[in-house]
Amino acid sequence: MAKPTGFLEYARQNPPQRSIPERIHDFIEIDKCLDPDQLEIQAARCMDCGVPTCHAYGCPLGNLIPDFNDLVYKKKWRAALELLHKTNNFPEITGRICPALCETACTLYINQEPVTIRQIELQIVERGWEQGWISPWPATFKTGKKAAIIGSGPAGLAAAQQLARQGHKVTLFEKSDRIGGILRYGIPDYKLAKRVIDRRLEQMLAEGVIFQPHVEVGKDIPAPEFCKDFDAVLLTTGASVARELEVPGRELSGTCLAMDFLTQQNKVNAGDEISPSERISAQDKHVVVVGGGDTGSDCIGTSIRQGARHVTQIELLPKPLEGQNPDTPWPMWPVILRTSTSHQEGCDRLWSIATKQITGVRGKVKTLQAVKLDWTRQDDGRWTFKEIPGSKFELKADLVLLAMGFVHAEHGSLVEDLKLEKDQRGNIKVNENFMTSTSGVFVAGDAETGPSLAVRAIHRGRLAAGHLDAFLSKGR
Numbered sequence: 455m456a457k458p459t460g461f462l463e464y465a466r467q468n469p470p471q472r473s474i475p476e477r478i479h480d481f482i483e484i485d486k487c488l489d490p491d492q493l494e495i496q497a498a499r500c501m502d503c504g505v506p507t508c509h510a511y512g513c514p515l516g517n518l519i520p521d522f523n524d525l526v527y528k529k530k531w532r533a534a535l536e537l538l539h540k541t542n543n544f545p546e547i548t549g550r551i552c553p554a555l556c557e558t559a560c561t562l563y564i565n566q567e568p569v570t571i572r573q574i575e576l577q578i579v580e581r582g583w584e585q586g587w588i589s590p591w592p593a594t595f596k597t598g599k600k601a602a603i604i605g606s607g608p609a610g611l612a613a614a615q616q617l618a619r620q621g622h623k624v625t626l627f628e629k630s631d632r633i634g635g636i637l638r639y640g641i642p643d644y645k646l647a648k649r650v651i652d653r654r655l656e657q658m659l660a661e662g663v664i665f666q667p668h669v670e671v672g673k674d675i676p677a678p679e680f681c682k683d684f685d686a687v688l689l690t691t692g693a694s695v696a697r698e699l700e701v702p703g704r705e706l707s708g709t710c711l712a713m714d715f716l717t718q719q720n721k722v723n724a725g726d727e728i729s730p731s732e733r734i735s736a737q738d739k740h741v742v743v744v745g746g747g748d749t750g751s752d753c754i755g756t757s758i759r760q761g762a763r764h765v766t767q768i769e770l771l772p773k774p775l776e777g778q779n780p781d782t783p784w785p786m787w788p789v790i791l792r793t794s795t796s797h798q799e800g801c802d803r804l805w806s807i808a809t810k811q812i813t814g815v816r817g818k819v820k821t822l823q824a825v826k827l828d829w830t831r832q833d834d835g836r837w838t839f840k841e842i843p844g845s846k847f848e849l850k851a852d853l854v855l856l857a858m859g860f861v862h863a864e865h866g867s868l869v870e871d872l873k874l875e876k877d878q879r880g881n882i883k884v885n886e887n888f889m890t891s892t893s894g895v896f897v898a899g900d901a902e903t904g905p906s907l908a909v910r911a912i913h914r915g916r917l918a919a920g921h922l923d924a925f926l927s928k929g930r
């Protein structure tokens with residue numbers, strides 16, 4: 455245990471952030487690090503619980519949280535890094551963008567602020583990079599087996615690293631021009647700088663992973679033919695089918711999907727040129743973001759940095775409770791009102807709103823017409839809504855960004871040609887070994903779970919890699 459009285463002596467200290475007036479002019483990361491001695495004190499708050507709910511319930515990866523807290527408190531940073539890498543291939547990713555399910559599951563969170571677990575994770579791994587403790591870890595022998603991974607998000611990357619370290623020849627295919635999935639194209643640079651991904655890719659290259667961007671498997675190469683070249687194939691193609699807004703005016707210019715908007719900004723930050731006719735910009739515009747979740751929040755921060763005149767975010771569901779929600783008691787992930795760094799930068803937030811129509815002038819969006827909803831909870835616990843009579847209103851809109859989430863995995867030629875079964879929600883069905891209805895074809899990440907989190911994708915990628923390795927090892 456770090457320090458038996460630590461949680462009584464020290465208050466939680468959050469990492470510093472760049473000030474709002476400074477950060478809204480660029481896409482540089484917002485969060486900074488604590489001084490190492492301050493972080494060691496934060497680690498001292500860990501009580502080394504008999505049942506560490508942070509590890510056993512909260513963290514999908516099962517990170518060995520109390521153990522690395524103890525090591526950090528004792529200044530054994532390198533040993534903490536080794537422990538962290540035992541369960542997580544990319545702590546620098548989860549340390550930046552994970553919502554920290556471990557922290558809301560921390561025992562301290564029952565009646566005080568939890569241990570700052572995510573920050574401890576981040577600073578352990580960042581110190582590892584700084585000190586040169588993180589180096590390639592190539593396999594000591596080669597199996598001669600060839601594995602293909604399709605899709606280079608966190609699930610595909612984690613699986614690729616695990617399989618390469620098992621000695622398999624791993625090729626990772628990606629239809630985009632750069633590797634990284636939503637980490638690269640989707641998540642704004644101010645949350646996750648892309649050099650963080652590149653640094654890990656260099657390590658993976660040195661471990662023997664072959665990256666093949668610009669290849670859409672199923673389109674550029676017919677899937678059955680592609681599979682013949684490999685001993686096993688893992689699909690980590692994500693759940694990119696966006697929920698649509700089916701209202702009149704959706705087709706107007708200036709109404710677009712959040713991912714198109716966010717991806718374009720990631721590309722601009724990477725130095726790509728976007729032609730003026732294709733550029734989706736919020737500059738000097740009244741922006742309405744439809745969808746109150748994290749993707750919507752990313753649209754707000756990006757719009758503000760592009761120089762939007764005003765941003766409004768609307769959400770169909772009612773405003774969540776503040777502080778605590780009896781429906782999601784500890785250690786569950788609390789469904790409560792959350793205010794992101796983007797919200798703090800300035801926007802209006804409206805809840806219980808349904809969009810009725812988008813109107814425009816000469817083909818360009820001008821307003822979003824909406825109505826207020828009255829939500830009521832039925833005796834069986836279900837929520838239903840009614841439109842409030844006479845509550846119609848309109849919002850001025852030069853840009854409408856649709857961020858209503860994602861429904862399921864793509865059902866394109868890759869899935870069709872390989873005759874992969876789908877589950878009831880439209881994701882790709884796998885058995886307990888992550889294998890699909892087609893032998894030798896595995897799936898991991900959002901493509902099989904539906905839209906989720908980077909930490910879960912890494913976890914599922916690691917698990918699938920274990921089963922794929924066992925499959926390849928048969929008869930070896």
Ligand SMILES: Cc1cc2nc3c(=O)[nH]c(=O)nc-3n(C[C@H](O)[C@H](O)[C@H](O)COP(=O)(O)OP(=O)(O)OC[C@H]3O[C@@H](n4cnc5c(N)ncnc54)[C@H](O)[C@@H]3O)c2cc1C
Pocket residue numbers: 551552553604605606607608609610627628629630634635636637640641645669670671672673690691692693694716748749752868898899900901905906907908909911
């Ligand atoms: C805007 C946004 C912000 C988010 N923010 C967070 C966050 O802050 N924290 C968090 O934990 N999670 C966040 N998420 C969720 C998280 O990014 C995903 O859960 C995670 O990336 C899923 O990983 P994956 O590897 O399964 O798939 P993805 O990251 O979706 O990667 C799939 C990849 O497969 C490629 N692909 C698809 N089909 C083919 C094909 N036929 N051939 C070749 N390549 C193909 C795609 O181009 C894509 O690059 C966010 C999601 C979005 C959309």
Ligand code: SF4
Pocket residue numbers: 499500501502503506507508509519520523559560561562569571
């Ligand atoms: S639940 Fe919190 S206090 Fe308990 S071991 Fe985990 S981090 Fe430490």
